[in-house]
Amino acid sequence: FIVWFNYVFAGNTVTWYDLFASTTTCYVFYAVIRCSWFLGVSLWEIGWQSYAEYPTLRDLLAPPEPLGPSSPRLDGQNSPAREVVPSPMSPRRSVSVPGSAKARRIDRQAKMLLYGPIMVLVIVMAMFGLIPLLCDLGIWCLRVDWLQGLADASSRLNRMCRFSLLIGLFQWTQQFQFIFPRWYRAAGVGAAKSWRSTLIMWAGYCVLGPVSVARLLQWAFFPLFGLNAAGRTSVYNFIVPQLITEGVSAETMDGILILLWMLQLLYASHIVVKEINLSDWQKDAFYDDSMWLENTIQFKCMFLVPMLLLFFRGFASPAMGFTYAQNDLIVLTLVYPALLVLVWWCTYAYISLRHVKLPRFMVAATLTYFVSGTICEIAGIPAGGARLIVWAHLMRQLIKRASIPLLTATHSASSKTSLRQTHGMERSWCVLLMRVSLGLVGLFLGVRLAFGVLASIQENQRLYPQVPFIQMDKASASSVTVDHAIMSSSFARDASLGHGPRNIARYAVCDQEFWGLHVTDYGMMSLAAYFTAVEDQQAAVDAFFPSQGMKVVPAVEGDDQFWVEIQVGENLTVIAVKGTDFWRASDYNEDIRMWTEPVVTSLLSTVFPTVKIWSPGTTAMVLDAEQEILSAMGIPRPDYKLTRVIDYVEASADRLASREVVFTGHSLGGGIALAAAALVNKPVVAFSPPGMYQSISKHLYRYAPDRRQAFQATHNQSVTIIGENDVVSHIFDTHAGLVQTITCSTEHLAMVGCHMLENTVCNLIRHCKGSRSRHGFDSCRFEYDSKIIMASVARMLDVPY
Known part of the structure; x- marks a missing residue:
């Protein structure tokens, strides 16, 4: 399937060696999964053995004797012709003494x-x-x-x-x-x-x-x-x-x-x-x-x-x-x-x-070790841990086929049945819990696989709908309207759109400037990053910041860049990262990949409440160990999107040496901005991002190995704006640095409204009246309006709208 998929959608030629290498690669990953499953099942069984006082070990040390016709019954009803004296011994022991050979x-x-x-x-x-x-x-x-x-x-x-x-x-x-x-x-x-x-x-x-x-x-x-x-x-x-x-x-x-x-x-x-x-x-x-x-x-x-x-x-x-x-x-x-x-x-x-003769077994173990190395070499997985796992899997199969049954093999089925009957209720609940957990894991892997396949197909075949996701309408020099998916937002530099309630409370960030700009300025720049073409980005920046002289740095020809570099004056550069694109499966896949570990940790805390009292250092250690294990096993980990942002900043280091670089972004873009800023030691202002306090450890392991587990980097020069009732900001990871929580004026409507950037910026503009912002907007209005989506669908179907 992998070879066929690679040939059809990636256009790569396929040889017999590719087919053989793909097969060995699948076997290596199968061995990893099989050994992990064996470890999990063994831990499960050992847990129940400990709970039931190790009945299997007891069977090995004192095998139970099968009861014959003349043996006493276990229900206490003995034959009237023969009175059996009560014994302190367990009824597992027969009256008959085993033979000398046994x-x-x-x-x-x-x-x-x-x-x-x-x-x-x-x-x-x-x-x-x-x-x-x-x-x-x-x-x-x-x-x-x-x-x-x-x-x-x-x-x-x-x-x-x-x-x-x-x-x-x-x-x-x-x-x-x-x-x-x-x-x-x-x-x-x-x-x-x-x-x-x-x-x-x-x-x-x-x-x-x-x-x-x-x-x-x-x-x-x-x-x-x-x-x-x-x-x-x-x-x-x-x-x-x-x-x-x-x-x-x-x-x-x-x-x-x-x-x-x-x-x-x-x-x-x-x-x-x-x-x-x-x-x-x-x-x-x-x-x-x-x-x-x-x-x-x-x-x-x-x-x-x-x-x-x-x-x-x-x-x-x-x-x-x-x-x-x-x-x-x-x-x-x-x-x-x-x-x-x-x-x-x-x-x-x-x-x-x-x-089994020891020399014969040692020869077989040595041969399987070399075979495992050959398999990993053909598969192109040089990691020593993968070779060890493959060798362990081969050895386990060898031992299973060369072994003889234990003395209690005939009683294994009855022992398991007895264990289930003795602790039936507890075991049933635990089995149900494990099945639900495995079902959730399977569902997660299925979603990951679906988004991964769809993203690969979409990327190779360029299957992107030719419909606008965001557009701007500059009605006049003092007002701008932005239609974004199912939202429509209007911004005015006067009170024509209303001020909202009187005596509205001010946020703590309203009277602050961060690296020369107000938080609402960073919000408008994050909104400009959602536009695709450089001309549209420049037009949005000019409409948001008229007569400011801000320039958008054009992207490299042919580069599908998901961020925009905005030069503000002579000494400041803002890199605004775009959030999740509605039409891109790769963005949804990136959301899942970047925040898998915090979600898994949250799910574990429901089963193991002690996880909730883990300190940040403990969580960082666990995530770092997870990355170490994945690296040792040779499990491939494709680059995250933030890799391109980091490479861009490092490649532009000479050009940006005399300028202050500040990251900003919304949603997925805000999370990428937080991670990239922590990795390259730059300031950041993020809007409604998933948290990055725990997730940063895996990125530090990969991009900054000299600062592994230095999770405190997310505290440095970090400002985060999150809204009430915003699911994305609250269920994925925790936040670090300076965090400003704001209200959500559309909480009575669809939940997605509290996450939208325009709603957040409108809320900040209303609560920060008189602030020293560069954009100059004094009022705004945010509402649900799907006209851009409806018009795009009508255009695709060639029907009037």
Whole structure:
């Protein structure tokens, strides 16, 4: 379809290689969508498993026995010939004891569940600990852009990944303690059989224990006592002064310390399993409902307690604050579930591939890695994240086909049915909510696709209706009428159009000048930008500002320019950006693209109310991370329209060096003007724009990477005029800088009237009587009149009007 569309509407020739490249491109994006779906479904399932006390994990550790004819019934009605003594065990356990072969399989599967998670934690922690260590020592540094956040030990992402791994280690230790209550006795006896084991065991605990306690106390309390860098890392200065002297950071040493603890506990568990009879192995605990419930509650608390400690540590610190703590908490709540999915999936693969030879599996993994790289090269997507996703998708398909069923595979359907029946009402509501959310996402993507296709067709075939969208009528030297779509506005330099109510209140901006002009002057210039031809733009400027000597700079020949440069005197240039064109699908597509993230954030806040208390810094961090992920995945992001405005200003830098440049615009044009002004550090006056306070972060990531997350740029030299009951100004993002809210005199009519620029300018003229404006209009009238649209339609149909 993509090749056909490209050939028919873009006129490009198509070869077999193009067809093959398009197919691989589609597969890359399919792999991204499929892996994202897998992650979402896994998080959904893990959430419900946590809510239902992990029934699937319990089935793996204690598979339920099928009930035979001689087994006791679960409804409590036993056979009268045989009285069954009540047991504290769950009825999931049959009276019959499984055979020796099956018992060995259960024990082997349980051991895999014990070793699998800790092995995954060790491997992941080794990456987060050793890569920064090698870089700090100057041996080798990871130079991949999209992995810098993971390779830098001081970055927030790396810190939260280490903290998530530490929580995982706590939870694994808690489970180990639950399964082997007297593990220390088994470890002592097992280690005593070899002097090497004794040395590793007790020397490790004697060294790691005091260092960890001291480091934990420093980490927990240094924000409250304001310790300097030396005070925060004094334990490492005492233990490994040479490494600290050579530039190894305390964050890197924290990762090494966690890794050593993982290796120590892994070795201890290996010894305990050898002497398992001395550890009071609670094998029956998996069958006892009360003991399992207590275990799962402790497992959840091992996550909640460190998470709350992390938040309140930052919240109570005068050196960090609420935003810092909130950002850490949000990253943690995203990283920890992903780590849980990784541990669960790797453990599942470890168990289900137990019959596969390791060398054979490693060869297959290596081949699929090279195949994924080849696919991405053919598709023209060099991003490393895309290659990793394609490799993960291929590996998942390989594991699914090479794996054998788990011991509880025959009970999976019944387990899911039991889960749905146990929490039927809650799960039904959540499923309904998810389906509605997915429906909204599908609707949004459909609208985006429709506008994108229509805009491409319209742009390539130049399918623009030859009907005027705006026209001006200069009745006399003192009055001007502008017909704009379904609106008609008249401006007069006398009181012929009426002054409105007496003693009308004045706005705060009425007696102010911004960079040499009044706000109504900028409004009239924004109205002039809606005219298409340069001659019409110049005529509108001359009618709005007679005898002012303002000049419109002509656009480059053949350039479809959607802004107008107006030279005001010798030292001032105003760049007025046109708003949404009624006939252009690309403008509607641009509206959706530029403000997708704020709308999604608003929708999320209805499901997750805590989103409403996100600070601007937190929102900027989330949007910046979204752009980082899209860039790493190689997902194409076409240039925004503001790119052309920025390029125009930068290309004209020499010509405009001696002039003050001010941006202005209305609606979409106002939003583009706000973004462009923030990116090139210029002043702006915008009318009825969507907000730009949150959205600016993604534009900073793209156009000003040296100022990423510097969302405060929208406060600088920014003036915004918004009207009451204007939907566009209130539902898309929030506003920054100086914001003047005005009334809407047409709120009793159609809602679109409160958004129209002419209505806003008329309102300002009435409320700012006697202001020092350049246009000189003293009265105005705004009304609904669709004569320009009706005349255009009549002309197209060749009927009289």
